[in-house]
Amino acid sequence: MLIACQLAGETLVSIGRLLAPSFVFPGPVAGMLLLLAFLGWRRRLPIGLDAMATGLIGILSLLFVPSAVGIVQYGGLILEWGPPLLLALVVSTVLTLLVTVGTYLALARLSNGEKP
Structure with a gap:
């Protein structure tokens, strides 16, 4: 089911790119959204999906290995550009955060009938 949803997502994105070449959306994310819609429609987990998901979560930490290798491989570049990027x-x-808080406070005042 997971592979079928990913394949369907990739297919939909490929069709979207054929119709509109500037269309950019990751196929696996589209497949995940299809899986979410399917699970919401069925309202229960299919047999075996829970066990497969638990197994995948168990090995999820392996996905951090490529990023760690990239950090080691491009350490000099990160040291050079890291401080400006961090800033x-x-x-x-x-x-x-300031804009979000300001917007929230302005909307809270408006909802209470006060002037902003």
Whole structure:
């Protein structure tokens, strides 16, 4: 079922790219959304899907190996560009939080009938 959903997702994305070449969406994510829709429609887990999902979660940490290899392989590049990237990440996160809080406070005042 997992492979069928991924194949269906990849097929849908490929058709989308044929119709609109600028269409960009990952096929596995489309397959996961199809699986979610199927499970929501059935309202119960098919036999064996729970055991397979538990097994996949058990080996999920293996997915971190390629990123660790990339960090080791490109360590010099990360040391060179890491501080500016980290600064940009921190600044953008703080700005996002400030805008989010400001929007929430403005909407809270509006919902209470106050002027912003």
